Amino acid sequence: MTLRTRHLGGWAVLLAAALVCGLGAWSYAQARGDRTLAYAKARDTALAQGKRHLATLNSLDGKDATSVSAGLRAWRDSSTGPLHDQLKRTSAADAKTLTTAGDTANGKVTSAALTALDDRTGTAELIATVDVEVTPRTGSPGTQRKRFTAALARTGDGWKVKALTAMAAGDGG
Amino acid sequence: MSGRTALAGKEVEDEEHLDVAEPESADEPGRRPRWPRVLGALLAVVLLATGGLLFAEGRELRDTPATGNLALTDAEATTRVTGDVSNALGRIFSYGPDATALAKDAAREVLAGKALQQYAALFGQVEKQAADQKLTLTTHVVRAGVTRLTGTGAHILVFLDQVYERRGRPATTASAQLSVTAELRGERWRIVEISSI
Numbered sequence: 421m422t423l424r425t426r427h428l429g430g431w432a433v434l435l436a437a438a439l440v441c442g443l444g445a446w447s448y449a450q451a452r453g454d455r456t457l458a459y460a461k462a463r464d465t466a467l468a469q470g471k472r473h474l475a476t477l478n479s480l481d482g483k484d485a486t487s488v489s490a491g492l493r494a495w496r497d498s499s500t501g502p503l504h505d506q507l508k509r510t511s512a513a514d515a516k517t518l519t520t521a522g523d524t525a526n527g528k529v530t531s532a533a534l535t536a537l538d539d540r541t542g543t544a545e546l547i548a549t550v551d552v553e554v555t556p557r558t559g560s561p562g563t564q565r566k567r568f569t570a571a572l573a574r575t576g577d578g579w580k581v582k583a584l585t586a587m588a589a590g591d592g593g
Numbered sequence: 594m595s596g597r598t599a600l601a602g603k604e605v606e607d608e609e610h611l612d613v614a615e616p617e618s619a620d621e622p623g624r625r626p627r628w629p630r631v632l633g634a635l636l637a638v639v640l641l642a643t644g645g646l647l648f649a650e651g652r653e654l655r656d657t658p659a660t661g662n663l664a665l666t667d668a669e670a671t672t673r674v675t676g677d678v679s680n681a682l683g684r685i686f687s688y689g690p691d692a693t694a695l696a697k698d699a700a701r702e703v704l705a706g707k708a709l710q711q712y713a714a715l716f717g718q719v720e721k722q723a724a725d726q727k728l729t730l731t732t733h734v735v736r737a738g739v740t741r742l743t744g745t746g747a748h749i750l751v752f753l754d755q756v757y758e759r760r761g762r763p764a765t766t767a768s769a770q771l772s773v774t775a776e777l778r779g780e781r782w783r784i785v786e787i788s789s790i
Contacts, residue, residue, distance in 0.1 A: 430633050437640035444644030448651035460659035460666045531772055531790050533738025533750040537665050547736045547750060549770045549790045565790075567752055567770055569736060587735065589754055589768035 462539035462574075469579040470546040470572050471529045473498035477581060478527025478552050478566070480518060488519045500573050500580035522557035535569075542574030543582075664739040664747075671739050674747045677703075677782035678775050679734035682751060685712065686732035690760075693720045705778065706785040727760035747782065749773045750790075 451457065476498040480491040492515055496507050507514075532548035547569050555561040571583040665671055681703035688696040693716075700712050722728055736752040753769040774786035 430630065434633055434637050434640075437637040437644070441640040441644035441647070444647035444651070448647040448654075451651040451654035454655075456666050457655065457657075457660060460662065461657060463665050464657075464659045464662075531740070531750050531770070533740040534665060535736060535738040547738045547752060549750070565770075567768065587752065587768070590766040 459537070459539050463534055463537050463544075466537060466544040466572055466574070466579045467532060467534050467546065470534075470544070470570060470581065471532045471548065473579075473581045474532070474546070474548050474550060474568060474570060474584075475527045475529050477584060478525060478550050480523075480525050482518055482522045482524045482557070485515065485519045488515050492518075498581055499584075500575050501582040503581055503583055524555045526553045526555075527551070528553070539574075542579075544572040544574075544579065546570045546572055661743065662741050663744075664742040667742065671742060674742065674775060674777075674782045675737045675739060675749065678747075678749050678751065678773055678784060679737050681782075681784055682753065682771070682773070683733050686753070686755065687730060688719070688723055689729040690723045690727045693723055703781075703783060704785075705776065705783040708774075708784045708787050711787065729758040731756045731758070745777045747775045747777075749775060 476494050479494075481487040482491075492507070492511050496504055496511070499507055528551050530549045530551050532546060534544055534546055536543075536545040538544070548567070550566045550568060552564045552566060553561055554564060567587050569585050569587060570581050572579045573582040663670060681699070684699035685696050685703060696719075697716060700709065700716070704712055723730070732753055732755045734751055735754050738750050739747055740750055741748040749772075751771045751773055753771065755767045755769055756764050757767065758764040770790040772788045772790055773784055775782045776785050777783075
């Protein structure tokens with residue numbers, strides 16, 4: 421090997437490395453800039469977090485005052501905007517009535533889907549069916565089947581529930 | 594053989610000596626500097642590593658089940674499948690005491706596979722009930738959301754309101770929630786499975 425070829429070889433290796441780096445950067449930029457991919461991910465995140473929050477908002481441990489206030493705090497953590505404000509406003513009264521009632525509810529989302537998503541403004545609409553197992557302080561537990569539409573909003577802390585509507589029969593118009 | 598290699602090696606050495614003597618590296622006389630080569634190698638390694646890392650990051654971004662699901666990302670297909678399924682459900686679950694044939698015909702048109710069998714099995718009962726109780730059922734979809742959508746298949750969550758009218762009695766409304774599986778057959782989406790939630 422002459423020095424010239426060694427020299428050239430060195431440059432070739434460097435060029436190849438630069439090319440690999442460039443390709444990697446291009447591939448990454450493609451993935452980063454892929455609007456559809458970002459949208460699909462936002463959809464799945466909104467759905468997963470919305471389901472979790474909906475379960476929380478349908479659950480409460482009514483054992484004593486401490487567990488009720490913990491449950492109400494969880495409700496506030498799952499909500500944002502109007503729903504959050506409303507829960508905050510009524511929290512003292514809610515705590516009192518819920519502690520007196522002493523019912524324990526355990527909500528489970530059985531099925532859910534997003535019906536709309538705007539990932540630019542960070543809003544989504546979710547529909548879900550929830551089975552709520554209610555255990556009264558006295559008496560036997562029962563399960564209520566409910567259906568909801570929920571408006572979700574993206575916050576600094578992920579997607580949260582902005583508004584929640586239980587849809588009874590005939591409500592849908 | 595070994596002599597030749599030694600010779601070749603010698604030649605390189607000679608050239609290196611010659612190279613050093615060239616004016617462009619005159620600022621460091623005596624020995625050709627090593628650092629450009631070390632720097633070059635280092636740069637190559639850094640570039641390769643960065644490239645590899647970016648590539649892996651990009652792959653990780655892409656490698657997600659999210660991309661396989663076209664629900665909402667393909668707005669047109671999403672609207673279409675919800676529309677087709679909503680229409681289909683409204684037609685097959687709406688009938689009057691003397692108008693069950695309409696629903697039955699609709700079923701043959703919009704259902705397929707297991708859903709059609711289930712419907713056919715139920716329909717005898719439905720016909721009898723409609724006639725005996727003078728029952729008119731009107732079903733409409735109040736909300737529908739696509740949970741999963743591919744080019745040819747879809748899963749949809751549907752909220753229904755069903756109005757029961759029995760002659761001489763006030764109408765009652767009941768709610769139902771269905772999980773529907775649909776398949777694209779030709780131009781239209783057909784329901785292949787229905788389960789109640």
